Amino acid sequence: MPRPRPTADPAVITLEVNGERCAVAFAPHKTLLEVLREDLDLTGTKHGCELGECGTCTVLLDDAPVLSCLVLGLACDGRRVRTVEGMAEGARLHPLQETFADLGAAQCGYCTPGFLLTAQALLDANPRPTRDEIKAALAGNLCRCTGYLKIYEAVELAAARLRGEDAEPARETLYGRR
């Protein structure tokens, strides 16, 4: 039995996703979040509220963090999108991904892709952020698990490594302060 998936006439756009140009056809009312998850199979980008309140769906659009649930797919024609899938080089994780995993900045992991991309945009623009600058950059991303402390530490450690420093996690980060 044929199973049609009727939609309105699809829109077709060309965009660069994680370094590769691709054409994608989708129902024209879809958001970038939906195009990424449903039409490009990039499910690393998560859906948290669809109202622009939680930051979970953050991706980079022309290197700037955007809430992909508030961006129409049609608005991305000819633009560059980076998602969490594009952060690693093959199986080698980005320093931010590495420090998030190693320091426990990812617990359930659901908010993690959004935090990672927001943090990447911060570090691209500001390689040596203060805690207040990290706070200002990441305050739009909600996390219900970690209490954010490990996220600060992971961003700081990744920033040091991206600056070429031979940084290791502080002892108190791993064992706590006594």
Next chain:
Amino acid sequence: MKEHPDAQYYIRGIELPETEVSTDLEPWGETRVVGKPLPRVDGYERVSGTAVYPADLTLPGMLYGAILRCPHPHAMVTAVDVRRAAAMPGVRAALTAFTPLDRATRPHADMIRTQLFDPHCRFQGEAVAAVAAETAYQARDALRAIQVQYEERPFLADERKALEPGAPQVRDSGNQAGETQVYQRGDVARGFAEADVVLDQEYRNECEIHTPMELHGCVARWDGDRLTLWESTQGVYNVQMQVAATLGMPFSLVRVVGHYMGGGFGSKLQTSKYSVVAALLAKTTARPVKLVLTREETLLAVGNRPASNMRLKAGVKRDGTITAMQFWGSGASGSEPAGGVSLLDWPVRDTYTCANVRTELTDLLINAGPARPFRAPGHPQGAWALEQMMDALAEAIGMDPVALRVRNVPTVSQARGNVPYTSTGLRQCLEQGAAAFGWDAVRAEIARQGNRGTVKRGVGVAAGLWVAGGGGPPSTAVVKIFADGSVNLNMGASDIGTGTKTVMAMVVAEELGVAPDAVEIEHADTGSTQFATGSGGSKTVPTESPAVRAAAVDVKRQLLELAAEELKVEVSTLTLRDGKVVSTQDPAVTRSLTELQGLRRRRSLTGVGYRGPNPANKAVTPFAAQFCEVEVDTASGEVRVVRFVAAHDSGRVMNQLTYQNQVFGGITMGIGFGLTEERVLDVDQTGKMANLNWHDYKLPTMLDVPADMTCVPIDPKDTECNATGAKGIGEPATIPTAAAIGNAIYHATGVRVTHTPVDPLRLVAALAERGEG
């Protein structure tokens, strides 16, 4: 105990599987792996975007389901017309209370038999109808085309008015769920007569909602008579048993898979109607169905920490002896009995030594979404009352708040008939926490400075314990070692983000002398993994780790027996280290696991472990004391939490990193409970929720949480509680937090705010009442 999350099986008369008990294991001495701050074994999946959560799953031919929900707090559905919706493009099924599939009543999660779509809607968000369509948009569009006739009824949105004459009735049985529960020991009247000071205070906490980052949802697929659910859940067996009972199926034909899930905090401990809806839509259409709730639906219909009203009267002697405590509590279950006062009085009953205690709990119904267990049900509320009262008593008798608590540390569980604790580190939590915080010095400094400006500094302490620590049976684990020395662990427990898989890999590594990353884990699948209760109640590690250890020890025993035969030595002289069998007596006697002929011949060895019972006539309880510093802007009413020190006795620290994760996350959730989070119902006009989104329902962000949080683990070396010595940390971490903040606000301002969340409006009003600000 009725309140225990897993008690639902007993209540429904579903037999809980009995498991054998593994032989007693010697307590660990020094550990080589356990306790280290190891990163999560599934860290790569969680940071790379490759972890597949239920909403990420797409199956061939899959449809999208959606649920139409009642917009009114109280209404009768008299007619539902789906003809227009059913004729829309892509729509494949529409279910309502009037379709033949839903004529029968079924037992739902609330233990009340109703139709799936109960025409009597008792809360905004009750399910009225459901559709399945080719795309998610078509499903949502179809919902809007369904025509429902509602007959609105008077509603009750404030539980404080539930028992007033003429109040709208939520259920025919009235607005109270069950009888008022009374607990009593000693004689409070005599106790109050003996006191030098008696204080009496009312407290209230507003309703808090779990809101995990991941939406609730599942994918349902049938293969003939067999149903598979990929579910975002804390317990795959909870869902299996409930869905099977609701649909009248054998457990074995319902397979529930829950590998990754994005947080639950109790709201995903039990089964929701949407899972049954998805199953029925999939059955009707003979297609797989994905059904993911919207954020609004999760705020309305999948649980909350109910609002609590408390009054505590307490008497103390000048020497610090607490002579009597009397506690009255009421709470709002919501539209059905759902634990509205669950464990609310436990902190008063058991935290401090007191001979004369009486508590009364009244569970009330209102027209709002039902409660669910939420990270330490009842405890943060009970601690909000008790711990502020302790501070007030200390002040009244001129004693330091830490000293008064230390003076009254109990050694037995008074509420359980004075059985001793397997360990109690409450005194160390208070003393070592105070030392780490610099309690005496900072209080002296604030007193010296005089706190004159508009921004005032204050520090506060609160303690706590968690009733359901220590876990318990049943649980089964299987460990399998392959001929190449690599290991597979099979367990049913969900890893809800807390690091369960990591801790269990460490337990296996500890016993078998292999690296934790050589341990592959199969988990959370009723079709292919062992039985486990849901991951909740801070009991996952203390329940599962002894079973996993027993399974690993079973494999170890078999390996050492093989090796003893091959090496011709006594088995008792052998142990495992770094992938080798080694002798504890002769360093020359050694054999790599891969060279064991017996293992090579068999290809693998399998060990089975069971969770044994907890010690008889003992109580297993985690304890905590938290200290915080705040700055209160008396002009704006804003509270800035500056730092936190959390000292916890949760038994053995299994993994420093995941332990800290629980503590810092628990503090942050407590900051939300104390300062920002509140379900606002329009109680007078519409009865509807007024902050149905994350913009208006305020979770703490990075701006609201101190970057200065310190975790002080207290390990009492508990060798009695279970075979690994862990007592559970997830819930204790959030119990004292809000009360510590409340006490710090009082220390800063001299104003006692008894009503959470202490937002600027409430605080400014309280300051104004005192003529400040």
